[in-house]
Amino acid sequence: MQRLRPEQSVFHEGDPAKRVFMVTHGALKLYTLLADGRRQITGFMFPGDFLGVSVDQEYAFTVEALEETELWWFSRDAFDRFIAEHPQVERELYRLAAHELAEAQRQMVLLGRKAAAERLASFFLSLLERAERASGLPERTFDLPMSRIDIADYLGLTKETVSRMLAHLRSRGLIRLQAQDRVEVLDRDGLRSMAQGESVGLA
Amino acid sequence: MQRLRPEQSVFHEGDPAKRVFMVTHGALKLYTLLADGRRQITGFMFPGDFLGVSVDQEYAFTVEALEETELWWFSRDAFDRFIAEHPQVERELYRLAAHELAEAQRQMVLLGRKAAAERLASFFLSLLERAERASGLPERTFDLPMSRIDIADYLGLTKETVSRMLAHLRSRGLIRLQAQDRVEVLDRDGLRSMAQGESVGLA
DNA sequence: CGGTCGCTTGACGGGCTTCAAATAGCGTGG
DNA sequence: CCACGCTATTTGAAGCCCGTCAAGCGACCG
Numbered sequence: 001m002q003r004l005r006p007e008q009s010v011f012h013e014g015d016p017a018k019r020v021f022m023v024t025h026g027a028l029k030l031y032t033l034l035a036d037g038r039r040q041i042t043g044f045m046f047p048g049d050f051l052g053v054s055v056d057q058e059y060a061f062t063v064e065a066l067e068e069t070e071l072w073w074f075s076r077d078a079f080d081r082f083i084a085e086h087p088q089v090e091r092e093l094y095r096l097a098a099h100e101l102a103e104a105q106r107q108m109v110l111l112g113r114k115a116a117a118e119r120l121a122s123f124f125l126s127l128l129e130r131a132e133r134a135s136g137l138p139e140r141t142f143d144l145p146m147s148r149i150d151i152a153d154y155l156g157l158t159k160e161t162v163s164r165m166l167a168h169l170r171s172r173g174l175i176r177l178q179a180q181d182r183v184e185v186l187d188r189d190g191l192r193s194m195a196q197g198e199s200v201g202l203a
Numbered sequence: 204m205q206r207l208r209p210e211q212s213v214f215h216e217g218d219p220a221k222r223v224f225m226v227t228h229g230a231l232k233l234y235t236l237l238a239d240g241r242r243q244i245t246g247f248m249f250p251g252d253f254l255g256v257s258v259d260q261e262y263a264f265t266v267e268a269l270e271e272t273e274l275w276w277f278s279r280d281a282f283d284r285f286i287a288e289h290p291q292v293e294r295e296l297y298r299l300a301a302h303e304l305a306e307a308q309r310q311m312v313l314l315g316r317k318a319a320a321e322r323l324a325s326f327f328l329s330l331l332e333r334a335e336r337a338s339g340l341p342e343r344t345f346d347l348p349m350s351r352i353d354i355a356d357y358l359g360l361t362k363e364t365v366s367r368m369l370a371h372l373r374s375r376g377l378i379r380l381q382a383q384d385r386v387e388v389l390d391r392d393g394l395r396s397m398a399q400g401e402s403v404g405l406a
Numbered sequence: 407c408g409g410t411c412g413c414t415t416g417a418c419g420g421g422c423t424t425c426a427a428a429t430a431g432c433g434t435g436g
Numbered sequence: 437c438c439a440c441g442c443t444a445t446t447t448g449a450a451g452c453c454c455g456t457c458a459a460g461c462g463a464c465c466g
Binding site: 147148160 | 412413414415
Binding site: 115116157158160161164179180 | 453454455456457462463464
């Protein structure tokens with residue numbers, strides 16, 4: 001078990017991947033830095049998510065807590081022994097990796113081809129869906145445990161553009177800010193159509 | 204075994220993931236489309252690569268041949284049976300997924316944070332490294348089996364910008380075009396420093 | 407209630423896209 | 437083998453979206 005305060009890191013990019021984690025409370029960000037300080041957040045983690053599982057030798061990113069966070073961890077050796085004794089788990093991990101990969105691909109589409117407003121709308125929709133998966137109920141609101149800069153670094157934008165797009169979504173009546181860090185979705189379909197595209201499936 | 208002509212597709216996004224493939228000759232592109240036709244290529248595949256392995260139920264992208272291509276395939280059922288009989292293979296597949304995931308993360312950094320010239324330089328370096336892995340020897344040249352539009356859709360740019368950045372790299376003396384579809388690297392270090400950043404590893 | 411820090415808003419500029427046209431490469435058929 | 441024609445690629449000009457720089461505002465905490 002490990003407790004983290006905001007800003008504290010779990011591990012850094014390049015560290016040997018000696019542990020496997022499960023998030024029990026809180027929220028985390030995963031990121032990589034370029035030499036000149038540019039940063040790309042490659043994902044956020046929430047309770048129930050696994051960390052450092054689909055990793056090969058070294059961690060490929062840095063992980064840092066966004067808020068008070070609690071993790072369960074195992075040494076990779078113990079984890080590997082456990083898997084060896086429970087082969088059906090391996091299949092499950094495999095599914096997990098496939099899911100992560102699909103998510104990464106969706107993010108590539110977002111970063112490569114979507115406009116700023118579309119990116120923010122897509123992000124909000126996925127946070128809403130996550131909130132629903134967590135509670136098991138339909139939801140109209142969700143929290144934003146991360147800063148505007150974090151959102152920007154996740155969406156490949158700047159904090160100013162995030163702010164402006166937020167204003168844009170608000171003025172279009174799609175969302176409302178119950179607080180700086182809490183979003184209420186007023187028009188889910190509108191948000192979806194702003195998020196655009198979503199793959200059509202056909203060539 | 205399956206043979207494909209250029210432009211022929213192996214499967215489409217949303218198809219049930221009934222098969223697993225290995226590339227033996229040729230080259231392929233993986234992509235998703237947005238409703239209005241915008242396209243993001245999420246990867247290219249070359250001999251030795253596996254296709255449709257880390258996939259959950261449905262394929263998450265369309266795959267299309269860039270040139271004359273040959274694939275070996277297995278039904279997913281047969282593949283799963285094979286894995287069940289050879290548990291050590293599962294571990295290997297796992298490693299494969301981890302590697303794919305790391306690559307996806309690098310692409311997110313490229314799409315989210317790199318400038319056009321940096322993207323093209325990064326792409327060329329990775330093609331050069333792939334050519335070296337394929338031959339097992341140091342290389343100074345590599346092929347471009349894909350069109351400028353494909354490159355653009357992979358890098359999140361337009362074909363015009365790709366052309367201009369190509370001219371830029373040429374004028375800086377970093378590369379030379381032996382043909383439209385064959386690149387010679389004249390200054391690998393220069394290319395590397397243009398590709399920028401590569402993660403610094405430290406926070 | 408005041409200070410600090412994060413967020414928002416505004417003005418401006420730049421890098422990439424868009425639209426358009428010229429050129430080059432390449433397969434085809436004579 | 438060469439000429440032709442088609443398409444991909446390159447090059448040019450103009451515009452726009454988002455980034456940058458700067459200032460103002462607002463929220464939260466002590």
